[in-house]
Amino acid sequence: MDNVNLWIQKHVRIIYSPFRELLTSLHVLHNPVHHLTRLEWAEEIKKEIPNHLWEKIHFFGELSNEWLNFLDLEDYLLFEEKHVEEAIERLRLLSEKQFIAFLLGKRIHAKANEAEQKLLKKPNYYRNQLCDLLYDYHQKYFARALYRMEPWLIKSVHQLKKAIEADPFEAMNFIHPRFKLDQKSIRFYKAETWIFAYEEVETLTIYPSSFIAPHLLVGLEVPAIIVYLHVPFPNQQESKQDTIPVDLLSVLAALGDKTRLQLLKQMSQHPFCTQQLSESIGLAKATISKHLKILEKAELITGERHGHFVFYETNLPKLDQLKVDLNQFFDQPSLGQKEDT
Incomplete structure (x- = not known):
């Protein structure tokens, strides 16, 4: 157990990223029915968003696997930013190759559909379209939600760090019921079971989010693995938890x-x-x-x-x-x- 505790202390990072929180909110907006505690929020925001903006959100959501590709891949943007705008400006500076990989994920190597063919022909055009969309969405809709949630997200980082200092193994096994550590490996239980030996993983980064529940949202691109920590907060809607999607x-x-x-x-x-x-x-x-x-x-x-x-x-x-x-x-x-x- 001591070896596992030492590994956790050396390789685990806990980071609050407002830009990743924005991306998880777009994932919820794209398909809100499984995010029951965020369902009311999604319905209210959808009523406010004009059709032209919603069409762009849907378009890029379809390209990016409901916005999940942004969350699973290599951290091109160094998501330790203090402000959403920082990450959007970094996104504008990505090379065409990085941007395509950032948006399409592993499908970059598969047969492209019509929307993907458009992207591949004009990646710089769609990169600017995406950045403008993210600015617009953040400034007019998401910034209000972030202002309310940010103290709880930052608090969760400090609480988890303190818990890891006290008992690393127990703290990590409390993150999600389908994410477990044992003496030899890290395990993720989704449609299939993913198992990684500790020596395969260089970093395990934990990002707190108030949007991801009930997903076990992970990025399984070894050697850098990502896990999202659900952060509940006061007055978050819990009454619909028993509602069936x-x-x-x-x-x-x-x-x-x-x-x-x-x-x-x-x-x-x-x-x-x-x-x-x-x-x-x-x-x-x-x-x-x-x-x-x-x-x-x-x-x-x-x-x-x-x-x-x-x-x-x-x-x-x-x-x-x-x-x-x-x-x-x-x-x-x-x-x-x-x-x-």
Whole structure:
């Protein structure tokens, strides 16, 4: 245990970054249904944001995996800034290659879709568009929220540092119920289990955020790993913690049928059209079509047309995400208590 405690004291950093907090807020705005304590905030902000600005937020959110690519990758911007504007100016100075990697993440090496092709053709143009968007969003909408949250975020840094000084191992294992340290490794429990030996990791940086709950939000780019610490604060909405996210309920309802489960299993192995599934399952094409519509609406299957036939296959990443969404839903009450006033 002493060796682990020494490793924590040497390799763990706790940093408050207002720019990262801005980015996590944009992630919540892009898809707020799983961030129940921030749902009311997101709904209020969305009412204030004009359509042209919201279209830009949505566009860059789609490019950046709901803004998560900004949070997971190498720290190009040195996120120990004191002000949001500092990071935005650093963003303007990134090379084209760094900016593309910053925005697209690992998809930079994959086949580019239409929006990504636009970015790759004019990276400097889109970099300026993004920076202008971030300035606009911060000055008109986010700065108010940051002013309220900042004291609690800074306080959390000091509290965690003090806890690590007292008992490093216990303090680190309290950060999130699905982030654990043992004698030999660091473990993250998401759709799959990620395990890193201590000697693989040079830095483990913890960023406090009032927006990320109930995610276990992490950047797993060894040797520099990132973990986000949920920071609750007084009057944060806790009453909706038992509310079930709409999209989660839709997926669970779609799965709650024997025939649809059979179809999903069959389509996970190979694409099939309605006619083939009708013969295989032994039900009328009209009945199969109704089941497929439910599965498609829940985004559990995808279809591709070939001539007169549409071939469907199971959306396996969506099933993997279901594990994460269920974990997040059940983790929500255990992510800490409100700060004392």
